[in-house]
Amino acid sequence: MKALVYVGLKPGVLDPQGRTIARSLNDLGFGEVESALQGKVIELDLTGDDLTAAEARVVEMCEKLLANTVIENYRIEMRAE
Amino acid sequence: MKALVYVGLKPGVLDPQGRTIARSLNDLGFGEVESALQGKVIELDLTGDDLTAAEARVVEMCEKLLANTVIENYRIEMRAE
Amino acid sequence: MARKQSEITPEIVAEHGLSVSEYEIVLDRLGREPNLTELGIFSVMWSEHCSYKSSRRHLGKFLTTGDRVIQGPGENAGVIDIDDGDAIIFKMESHNHPSFIEPYQGAATGVGGIMRDVFTMGARPIALLNALRFGEPDHPKTRTLVSGVVAGIGGYGNCVGVPTVGGETNFHKGYNGNILVNAMCVGLARADNVFYSAAKGVGNPIFYVGSKTGRDGIHGATMASAEFDDDSDEKRPTVQVGDPFTEKLLIEACLELMATDAIIAIQDMGAAGLTSSSIEMADKGGVGIELNLDKVPQREPNMTAYEMMLSESQERMLMVIKPGKEQLAFDVFEKWELDVAQIGKTTDTGHLVLKHHKKKVCDIPISPLADDAPNYDRPHTKTAPRPVLNAADIHETQDYNDALMRIISSPNIASKRWIWEQYDRHVMTDTVDSSQSGGDAAIVRIHGTNKAVAITTDCTPRYVEADPYEGGKQCVAETWRNLTCVGADPIAITDCLNFGNPERPEIMGQLVGAIEGMNEACHTFDYPVVSGNVSLYNETNGQAIPPTPAVGGVGLIPDLHKFATLSGAKSGDTLILIGE
């Protein structure tokens, strides 16, 4: 099983990385870029095969470690493969 | 339009971050985590409405800035909204 | 050993960088054809990088002894005595090519590698310096290279927690296609607790410690050979990624184990990791080595013996442990959360024997690998002297303000603050003077004492280009002056000789000239070379870099009540010019 955990900044939190990316893309001639946000994807390989149970555990992992909920949101995607 | 760009290390490239994350999840009692990989997601807000043309430009952005193609792969997802 | 007669074709030999005559020697010493793993091992041991085959006979001319020299060239780094039982261990090394390909990781792993050379010998790294040469500022690649290299050096050194206290940065079109990234590390040890690489004794356990082995940095030949590529859809990157976190743990763990008497010999796995480290340890100790590759911690599935032996994965060490101390070693490394495994033992066979999946995959005598390495006397032509400029032919400027503005705005003269502000210069709280003051040498206190070492790196390539002998002298003399300027007694140097293709007589002439000039300065000042590194083939499309023998000097300030710095001048002070 795999879990994909997407972690991004909450709306309203200034994203210096995203801003710099947007600006550098503009500088490189990509004027169509209005803004950019940078987030993380963490791909976990998990033992077991109960997707629902595993997802509940991944939520726990996010709350305990993977996301800093003061500034970040997360979203989980489970895959059977 | 939005473009989601996923950037991750090529297979075989050392991912110290992923390794450290997996180990600390194990320490926190999540023994089911066998391994972790950490990647980036960059979300771009783009002007215009021609998805195909825009995607070609995003490929260019990846090659020029967003991904370090010596060690990273990327994948693009376009969204109309 | 089962092998097909046709396994090693001339093409495969050539892909491994061995000449026809070099391969003849391999056949002669083995008395048979090598298998691919064995060929790979010969090829890396006899590479320019490991064997110094073009420079060895010339390096042999250097003054390498002196009152304060505890260990000269030949070990991982040089060791000098700074009184009171303290020793300084230092070396400089290049990571030019990898930094051009991937500036951040190339520079970062360069810093990691030079630190391992130093702590391998029992020293806690206390200072880092870096000598950088880039192409013209407006060359399209320069900006990315500079920012990547600087971020990589900082990223690694800052994380490990060793202050980066100085360096130099030049820009010149001669480096457009070949930048130079030379990193120097200085460490502090007790003189009676220095560790060497000779694997003495038979039957002693060999430990592998650090990161797992992956397929990093395995070069060309494997790529071409489908047999070694499981998933050929993905061309394997040859770039290594640095992990400063693991390096920091390695330093602490090694120093902790070194404080006990558990280690007989230790060697870091640098270029050609497991191959050169095991062979150097065995050769120096006059023993054989047997490794069971199944025990090697592996990051990827299905690695072959060839791949494991040639992998350049970073942050790995090999050591010979005293029998009976195995558990102690395991405990220390496990406490620091490092991968550790006992992968073999020393033997009395004088051979390197490798086992993999219960089969013997390599059995070669060690002495030819080390002793019979090629040692060329490459033809060299002396650089034609350039006419001396006649001062009278140079017109006086009409506008001194303009001249001054042009000088201070030149990238080579302008402040390098943008660079060194990204380096933690203060961690360890013993930095007395660093890049920040712009002084001629950095000053780092010996922890808990009132003495310090002064450290500098210098080289002026255009002098060396004009006259390698005089330029070589000048590089050494400049470090001497810079150390003296801060109030230190210069003790010894390390160097990094960056040149073009040595198979071209004019390039070889630059190398020989520079070495001889440097050596004259060393003799004049009684200022020996205790370690160094050679980086050749720095050229693109037949265009070589300017000859760049970077020199790193170390001196002692016995009493920190007496040293000089640039800061502190007040208006109204008297300026005095000394010298011609």
Added chain:
Amino acid sequence: MQTAVIRFPASNCDRDAAVALEKLTGRKPLIIWHRETELPAGVGFVVMPGGFSYGDYLRSGAIASRSPIVQDIKAKSERGLAVAGFCNGFQILTEAGMLPGALMRNKNLKFVCRPEKLTVTHSNSKFTSKYEAKSEVVFPVAHHDGNYFADKETVGRLEKEGRVLFRYTDNPNGSVNDIAGIVNEGGNVFGMMPHPERAIDPLHGGTDGIDLFKSILETL
């Protein structure tokens, strides 16, 4: 007074902190490994040192903040134990929820190392009592993730309650309101990005940091 410095994998200012504490208390601090589960009895002041615990992987300070010893320190701090975190230590304290807010990547995305001028906002705290209010001090900074962020409401509270103790005069990292150092509600847990422990020696970084240590040590 017995003090302690917590050592995480890849802490690198643990020695710096220990030297400062020994110099100012005359007694060697205990060096406590992160896997310990309990702070030894009698420890009155704990320093979370700077460095790159766990390589700063995932987020600076995140993994270290989940280690066993931090849970014990957190519990004891709720009962008044004095704790200070410098640089990575500050990041660990915010990640552990012992101080509000978070430290994000510097605004210009670069590591910055330089002596930094700070204003001591007031001297009515356990960590600043030896300074004159509004005085200027110089501490070195050396960080990549020092950009202090908290939501408006939190920042408002910090300001109103006088919990911002140090402010940058020339903001090096984009921190909101130029915040360099803050305390918790109880006034006993303090964190700052600059390094006072690197400012206790005239040969290295000046001596402006001494009064910070003296302030807190005096209360114990």
